[in-house]
Amino acid sequence: MEDYMKLNKKVIDSITVCGLCAMLTVTAVTNSGRSEVKAEDKVLANTGLEHTGYNSYAGVAATLFDYEKGLTAENAVTVEKENVEMVAAAQDAQQEAQPQLTQEQQEWQTKLMPKVEESLNVRAQADEQSDIVGKLYKGSVADIVENDGTWAHIKSGNVDGYVNVSYCVTGTDALSYAYDRCGEIATVNTDGLRVREAADTNSKALEVADQGKTYQVDRAAQAQDGWIAVVCDSQTGYIAADYATRSLNTRVGITIEEEQAQIAAQKEAERKAAEEKAAKEAAKAAKESKKTETTQGEAVSAGADDLTLLAAIIECEAGGESYECQLAVGAAVINRVKSGSYPNSISGVIYQKGQFGPASSGKLARKLSGRISSSCYSAAQEAMSGVDNTGGCTSFNDHGSGISIGNMKFR
Incomplete structure (x- = not known):
């Protein structure tokens, strides 16, 4: 419809121009006498121009020039409007063609990640010679405060400084990098x-x-x-x-002070781990050594009362110790019975004056009337059967020199 109306307007304009041209021709031929002047007046009246006193030809020419000038101006305005509309449409089409950013992508437009294998130095100023105030380790993300294309002012965790952007990725690229490298x-x-x-x-x-x-x-x-x-x-x-x-799974930057504290904590943890490992290995070696030293001797003839008595003294002397230590206490008592230097019975050895404190203090008597642990009974049975893990020791205490079994020394 719009093209149709434009076509009609052009046809009307053409007819008008042709009419003016025809009037110009008539005026030129009949330009003598009063009747011609009247014809000129009619033309002027139809064109809406005043009579100027000049010849009729000049008046009609001026009319044609003004009319054509008007048409040219109108066409120029129309073309300019069409050009503006075309440019606007092209811009709209370009914007529609560009992919729309998700909310997450929009949030990452002001973020940065170091594209390094270990760490990127953060400096106090935008200068390679400036002091290092922190580090962005691999996987760290930082907020961009300002970016001039060479240096970026960033903040990450407690770090506030400048990084060289040639070692970084930013915006949507940083987001993709985070998904690929950090998960x-x-x-x-x-x-x-x-x-x-x-x-x-x-x-x-x-x-x-x-x-x-x-x-x-x-x-x-x-x-x-x-x-x-x-x-x-x-x-x-x-x-x-x-x-x-x-x-x-990203992280934040750390200051130099935080890094030093982490290094110190890691060294301390490594030191403790090494000590614990050494202690476990020593304990294992000692246990294996005790096992190799354990011997099987002759059993001692004893009744049920002797078993209970031996288990009770073991409970009194080593109730809170390991089974190996409990067995060692029982073996020391049996070694005395066999030695010839002490009484030749379990009860004689245990109640010998000045030898076992629990026997004289009443602790042993209380234990005999109370509960004795199963591990002490087992240690007593093994010792009475001839098992010895002390190498023939006949005495013990919790200090001095000797073979260490648990927290006790055997000699």
């Missing part, structure tokens, strides 16, 4: 959440997690509505999405 974690936000073998509440529970427990998200697993696939004991498990928060 995601799922943090449990309730107690007693079951990690299922499959995305089904009836599936077998692999384990039960409490609030704060984190799992690595298994991005290779097929997504299931309402569930998050996680790595649980080297296999894929599923937790209900409503009870966990999913996030990128």
Whole structure:
């Protein structure tokens, strides 16, 4: 319809121009006499121009010039309007063609990550010679305060300084880098959440997690509505999405002071671990050594009362010690019975004056009327059967020199 109206307007304009041209021709031919002047007046009246006193030809020419000038101006305005509309339409089309950023992508437009294998120095000023105030380790993310294309002023954790952007990725690229290099974690936000073998509440529970427990998200697993696939004991498990928060496994920068504190704490932990390892190895070696020194001698003839008596003195002397120590106490008593330097019976050895404190203090009597542990009975039985893990020792205490078994010294 619009093109049709434009065409009609052009036809009308052409007819008008032709009419004016015809009037110009008539005026030129009859330009002598009063009758011609009257014809000129009619033309002027039809064109709406005043009579100027000039010849009629000049008046009509001026009319044509003004009319054509008006048409040209109108056409120029129309073309300019059409050009503006075309440019606006092209801009709209370009904007529609550009992909729309998600909310997460929009949030990352002011973020930065170091693209390094270990760490990136954060300096006090935008200068390679400036002091190092912190570090962005691999996987750290920082907020960009200002970026001039060479240096970026960033904040991350307690770090506030400048980094060289040539070693970084920013915006959407940083977000993609975070997903590829850091992965995601799922943090449990309730107690007693079951990690299922499959995305089904009836599936077998692999384990039960409490609030704060984190799992690595298994991005290779097929997504299931309402569930998050996680790595649980080297296999894929599923937790209900409503009870966990999913996030990128990124970190923040650390100051030089924080880094030094972490290094010191790590060294202390390593030192303690080394000490514990050495202690365990020493204990294991001692235990193995005691085993090799354990001998089987002749059994001592004794009745049920002697067994109870020996178990009771073992309880009094080493009730809180290891079984090896309890056996050693029983063996020392039996070694005295066999030695010839002491009484030749269990009761004689135990009640010998000045030898066993519990026998004279009344502690032994109370133990005999009370409860004796099964481990002390077992140690007494082994000792009476001839088992000796002391190498023939006949005395012991909790100090001095001798063979260390538990917290006691045997000589």
